[in-house]
Amino acid sequence: MTILALDTAGSLCAAALYDPQTQQLLAEVSHDIGKGHAELLLDYVAQCFETAKISRNEVSRIAVNIGPGSFTGVRVGVSAARGFGLALSCPVIGVSGFEALCHEIQVGAPAQPVLIALSAYRGDIYTQGFDADGIASTTPLAGSAAELLPVLQQLGDDYALAGSGAEQLQTAEGSERRIISASAYASIGTFARLAAQREAGMPPEPLYMRGPDVKPQTGFALPRRQSDQERG
Numbered sequence: 001m002t003i004l005a006l007d008t009a010g011s012l013c014a015a016a017l018y019d020p021q022t023q024q025l026l027a028e029v030s031h032d033i034g035k036g037h038a039e040l041l042l043d044y045v046a047q048c049f050e051t052a053k054i055s056r057n058e059v060s061r062i063a064v065n066i067g068p069g070s071f072t073g074v075r076v077g078v079s080a081a082r083g084f085g086l087a088l089s090c091p092v093i094g095v096s097g098f099e100a101l102c103h104e105i106q107v108g109a110p111a112q113p114v115l116i117a118l119s120a121y122r123g124d125i126y127t128q129g130f131d132a133d134g135i136a137s138t139t140p141l142a143g144s145a146a147e148l149l150p151v152l153q154q155l156g157d158d159y160a161l162a163g164s165g166a167e168q169l170q171t172a173e174g175s176e177r178r179i180i181s182a183s184a185y186a187s188i189g190t191f192a193r194l195a196a197q198r199e200a201g202m203p204p205e206p207l208y209m210r211g212p213d214v215k216p217q218t219g220f221a222l223p224r225r226q227s228d229q230e231r232g
Helices: 037-052 069-088 099-108 145-155 166-173 188-196
Strands: 002-007 013-019 024-032 057-066 092-095 112-120 125-129 141-143 159-160 179-181
Touching: 002 037, 002 069, 002 099, 002 188, 013 037, 013 141, 013 188, 024 092, 024 188, 037 057, 057 069, 057 188, 069 092, 099 112, 099 125, 099 159, 099 179, 099 188, 112 145, 112 166, 125 145, 141 145, 145 166, 159 166, 166 179
Parallel strands: 002 057, 057 092, 112 159, 159 179
Antiparallel strands: 002 013, 013 024, 112 125, 125 141
């Protein structure tokens, strides 16, 4: 079984091929591009197959980062993964960025409860808590540091912080709560490894923390066209 993993949720654009039997990455392409994931993702996938020297027919599972992240980036990744799944007749497994970061944290700090906090737009933070067994202890939440502080305090003092928004929460709490990592994203290999451990189910849905930041234009309305009856 070979897993094709995709991540376009944030500023990274990443693709990888993973062999769960050997637990080795066969190929990986990952670059911090900011925007333009749709234009580069398929090229990154092609580079992975060229490096690994395997055919697309050898892929038996697709892994994808379902978010959180930019609305467009998450949509690009999930749509591409589902398209590959249809083309290759294989299941698509969604893994959130929260889950992937928690897994990486608990590999280095086993049984450590953690609140993943990711910096978002306009100073907001995306968060989700995980207990000592890596099981979600809160739902994914979005808000300012002040709005999310009661969630952190309710989780308890044994919870550490991790993620690009961890320092914001630590400052808001006015504490010396442990920050394990300030990383904004997990490696593409982690998404592949987690997908290898999961049962296939329904195709994944994007994890949108906010609606699209799109507003209707004003001042550009075309005049209503009159019908022949109105003109007559």
